[in-house]
Amino acid sequence: MARSRVNMMATNACAFDIRIRCFCNVGRLDLADILIRCFCNVGRLDLAFAAFGLFLRTGWRVQNVVLNQLIKGLCDGKRTGDAMDMVFRRMPELGYTPDVFSYNALIKGLCAEKKSQEALELLLHMTANGGYNCSPDVVSYNIVIDGLFKEGEVDKAYFLFHEMPGQGFPPDLVTYSSVIDGLCKAQAMDKAEASLQQMLYKGVMPNTRPYNSLIHGYCSLGQLVEAVRLLKKMSGGGLQLNVVTYNMLIDYYCKIGRCAEARSIFDSMVRRGQKPNATTYCSLLHGYATKGALVDMHDLLDLMIRDEMRQNGLRPNLVS
DNA sequence: ATAGGGTTAG
Numbered sequence: 006m007a008r009s010r011v012n013m014m015a016t017n018a019c020a021f022d023i024r025i026r027c028f029c030n031v032g033r034l035d036l037a038d039i040l041i042r043c044f045c046n047v048g049r050l051d052l053a054f055a056a057f058g059l060f061l062r063t064g065w066r067v068q069n070v071v072l073n074q075l076i077k078g079l080c081d082g083k084r085t086g087d088a089m090d091m092v093f094r095r096m097p098e099l100g101y102t103p104d105v106f107s108y109n110a111l112i113k114g115l116c117a118e119k120k121s122q123e124a125l126e127l128l129l130h131m132t133a134n135g136g137y138n139c140s141p142d143v144v145s146y147n148i149v150i151d152g153l154f155k156e157g158e159v160d161k162a163y164f165l166f167h168e169m170p171g172q173g174f175p176p177d178l179v180t181y182s183s184v185i186d187g188l189c190k191a192q193a194m195d196k197a198e199a200s201l202q203q204m205l206y207k208g209v210m211p212n213t214r215p216y217n218s219l220i221h222g223y224c225s226l227g228q229l230v231e232a233v234r235l236l237k238k239m240s241g242g243g244l245q246l247n248v249v250t251y252n253m254l255i256d257y258y259c260k261i262g263r264c265a266e267a268r269s270i271f272d273s274m275v276r277r278g279q280k281p282n283a284t285t286y287c288s289l290l291h292g293y294a295t296k297g298a299l300v301d302m303h304d305l306l307d308l309m310i311r312d313e314m315r316q317n318g319l320r321p322n323l324v325s
Numbered sequence: 326a327t328a329g330g331g332t333t334a335g
């Protein structure tokens with residue numbers, strides 16, 4: 006729903022109220038659900054809760070998914086405390102039972118607020134059936150592992166990753182991707198490589214993401230030979246370099262001052278049908294600017310503007 | 326369209 010439409014409804018509380026009541030009266034609760042989701046998506050939690058309040062007063066029971074949308078909305082608005090209150094107090098009061106989506110939204114909210122330790126405790130309580138009557142799933146683990154890595158709690162994250170199989174949750178593609186990325190950022194390249202081998206051995210087929218993490222790790226360490234080895238391994242596995250792979254390589258060559266090579270990677274990327282994005286142009290332009298290669302810069306800007314006019318996608322103001 | 330992972334610049 007367009008923001009303007011939401012705002013219009015906000016400024017016309019009466020019409021809004023009538024519309025909600027209409028949805029209820031004709032039994033189209035699904036439409037009302039959609040309305041609440043829209044309010045959450047555009048960050049108008051006030052309206053979402055107003056609609057929810059009307060439901061409650063009208064006596065309609067909504068599906069759990071509606072409450073989960075509200076929980077997610079609170080978390081997106083950095084109001085994890087309120088979201089916790091919703092899950093642990095309000096929902097039971099209203100006769101709703103939080104499900105794994107409710108808890109995962111909370112776990113994600115906690116991690117987003119850099120409280121992955123609390124998220125971990127919540128996960129462990131769920132695992133131990135600490136009165137929540139809801140088991141975690143592989144997604145719960147994935148969120149916490151990623152949060153721990155991003156907060157630098159590498160050991161804890163790695164430990165939790167190893168706990169998963171014993172709890173009945175074999176790591177999946179997303180788990181391995183997070184673990185490999187976290188280990189690469191911690192410069193634990195050997196462990197990251199071992200994790201890639203493990204996922205191949207377990208039959209979890211990698212896509213470009215874990216390879217990109219490894220390539221980025223080696224580029225950051227200045228180990229181009231290793232990065233190229235991974236590129237070959239990736240191609241050998243039938244995977245094509247995507248825009249992110251190319252962006253990392255272009256950025257690497259620009260950063261070590263070899264803009265001509267960065268440009269030839271850019272050209273081969275275009276030849277192979279991969280569309281450069283704003284990041285691509287940013288890296289290359291930054292490289293040219295650092296070298297003072299104003300002519301190259303100007304040419305690339307020209308190319309970029311022509312590209313922009315052709316597909317109407319990029320915003321040139323990103324680099325102005 | 327109920328949940329999870331990778332790149333740049335500032």
